[in-house]
Amino acid sequence: MAKYAFFLGCIAPLRYPGIEKSTRVVCESLGIELVDLTDASCCPAPGVIRAFSRKAWLAAAARNLALAEKMELDIVTICNGCFGSLFDAAHELNNNPENLAEVNEILAEIGMEYKGTTEVRHFAEVLYNDIGIEKLKASITNPLDYKVATFYGCHFLKPSKYKAIDNPEDAHVLDDLVEATGAQSMPRMQKMMCCGAGGGVRSALGDVAMKLTKQNLDNMVEGGAEYIVDICPFCHLQFDTGEGELGFKLPVLHLSQLYGIAMGMNAKDLGLDAHKVPVTL
Amino acid sequence: MVTPNVDFAREIADAGGAEVKMCFQCGTCTASCPSGRQTSYRVRKLMRQAQLGLKEQIFEGEDLWDCTTCYACEERCPRTVPIVDIIIALRNMAVAEGHMYEDHKKTAQSLYSIGHTVSINDKVREQRKALGLSAEPPTVIANPAAMAQLKKILAAAGFDKIVE
Ligand code: SF4
Numbered sequence: 001m002a003k004y005a006f007f008l009g010c011i012a013p014l015r016y017p018g019i020e021k022s023t024r025v026v027c028e029s030l031g032i033e034l035v036d037l038t039d040a041s042c043c044p045a046p047g048v049i050r051a052f053s054r055k056a057w058l059a060a061a062a063r064n065l066a067l068a069e070k071m072e073l074d075i076v077t078i079c080n081g082c083f084g085s086l087f088d089a090a091h092e093l094n095n096n097p098e099n100l101a102e103v104n105e106i107l108a109e110i111g112m113e114y115k116g117t118t119e120v121r122h123f124a125e126v127l128y129n130d131i132g133i134e135k136l137k138a139s140i141t142n143p144l145d146y147k148v149a150t151f152y153g154c155h156f157l158k159p160s161k162y163k164a165i166d167n168p169e170d171a172h173v174l175d176d177l178v179e180a181t182g183a184q185s186m187p188r189m190q191k192m193m194c195c196g197a198g199g200g201v202r203s204a205l206g207d208v209a210m211k212l213t214k215q216n217l218d219n220m221v222e223g224g225a226e227y228i229v230d231i232c233p234f235c236h237l238q239f240d241t242g243e244g245e246l247g248f249k250l251p252v253l254h255l256s257q258l259y260g261i262a263m264g265m266n267a268k269d270l271g272l273d274a275h276k277v278p279v280t281l
Numbered sequence: 282m283v284t285p286n287v288d289f290a291r292e293i294a295d296a297g298g299a300e301v302k303m304c305f306q307c308g309t310c311t312a313s314c315p316s317g318r319q320t321s322y323r324v325r326k327l328m329r330q331a332q333l334g335l336k337e338q339i340f341e342g343e344d345l346w347d348c349t350t351c352y353a354c355e356e357r358c359p360r361t362v363p364i365v366d367i368i369i370a371l372r373n374m375a376v377a378e379g380h381m382y383e384d385h386k387k388t389a390q391s392l393y394s395i396g397h398t399v400s401i402n403d404k405v406r407e408q409r410k411a412l413g414l415s416a417e418p419p420t421v422i423a424n425p426a427a428m429a430q431l432k433k434i435l436a437a438a439g440f441d442k443i444v445e
């Protein structure tokens with residue numbers, strides 16, 4: 001049975017706890033054991049914290065990686081930001097003894113050491129690669145007929161020179177995962193575009209972020225989508241909180257919630273009351 | 282006339298932006314940039330400014346902060362310029378000189394005080410409990426000793442000066 005250290009991040013546990021809950025339930029029924037990565041912190045956020053201080057970002061990320069290393073487990077994340085941050089940090093440290101030595105000087109202050117062995121995985125890619133589409137199909141008890149706009153976000157696939165998950169210009173992994181539930185992935189223009197929230201743009205330059213969000217929503221509606229399925233609580237937040245102001249009402253579901261529904265999970269365990277855009281199942 | 286600032290160009294190189302010299306100004310990045318489609322930000326121009334070390338132009342205005350770090354540009358750059366890493370290096374330099382948005386400072390302060398970039402409140406605690414989750418997630422937020430350790434390494438990396 002696959003076993004991972006479960007990295008929560010910030011937005012899922014503190015804004016959309018239903019994403020955390022759905023992930024726990026879905027993984028359990030698929031035979032993926034999640035062990036809490038106790039005492040972890042923010043990844044820290046790649047677009048803001050790394051942009052302020054690369055050194056502090058790497059030290060805090062290394063602490064998270066070291067916590068998992070001590071448990072002798074690889075990390076699974078449910079957020080593109082966490083995945084981007086921890087994957088990039090692991091890439092920098094696991095392959096570069098000089099960077100590792102530098103970061104260990106800082107970790108030594110709290111009696112910790114990172115040896116450079118933790119691998120970082122994303123929930124969506126774990127479903128796809130560890131479980132596989134056929135087995136996922138067999139786990140569906142409540143086939144869905146939703147018309148879905150799949151939203152990959154940015155840091156799941158990019159930079160693709162390190163992450164060989166899928167083609168970032170024309171990806172299919174998430175579409176395959178969504179279609180395995182019976183739902184239909186609708187085509188659209190600029191499908192691989194950013195939601196607008198990343199890089200600190202949402203917090204400091206919110207109207208710029210909203211313009212990107214609107215472009216995405218226009219494309220989704222034009223393509224005939226009725227739901228958005230994301231793999232990142234930050235994209236999730238950007239759409240769910242932005243739609244009202246922009247005049248849209250496509251329910252926003254994290255992939256874990258979509259699978260929760262398709263696997264017959266109790267509706268109240270999906271945490272949909274935290275959503276701004278009402279979700280009708 | 283622009284006067285190149287060789288010293289600052291060297292500082293950028295030392296801070297991790299050395300590969301900006303690979304850029305031959307084709308503009309593929311700007312054509313791919315979702316942010317540039319909505320703003321006056323031009324990533325090609327920023328790369329040129331970095332090559333020439335035009336410190337004031339890079340640091341003033343919002344352009345440097347319009348990038349969402351989406352990597353669309355970098356994926357397509359025919360010279361494989363690590364554009365996002367260069368932008369991160371430039372932002373680190375800007376922040377070190379005190380160019381920082383108030384909202385960004387708040388995010389930094391949040392990490393430094395509770396270990397997360399968003400806060401916790403009673404509504405979230407209730408929602409978590411209703412789902413059968415612990416009221417507080419099992420992270421630094423629930424363990425002051427672990428939080429103190431995080432703070433210590435952040436400070437050792439100079440983060441205390443950023444949140445001041
Ligand atoms: S795509 Fe690359 S080479 Fe072309 S202008 Fe942008 S950074 Fe320079």
Ligand code: SF4
Binds near residue numbers: 348350354364
């Ligand atoms: S990473 Fe930044 S500069 Fe590059 S395309 Fe995305 S928003 Fe534009």
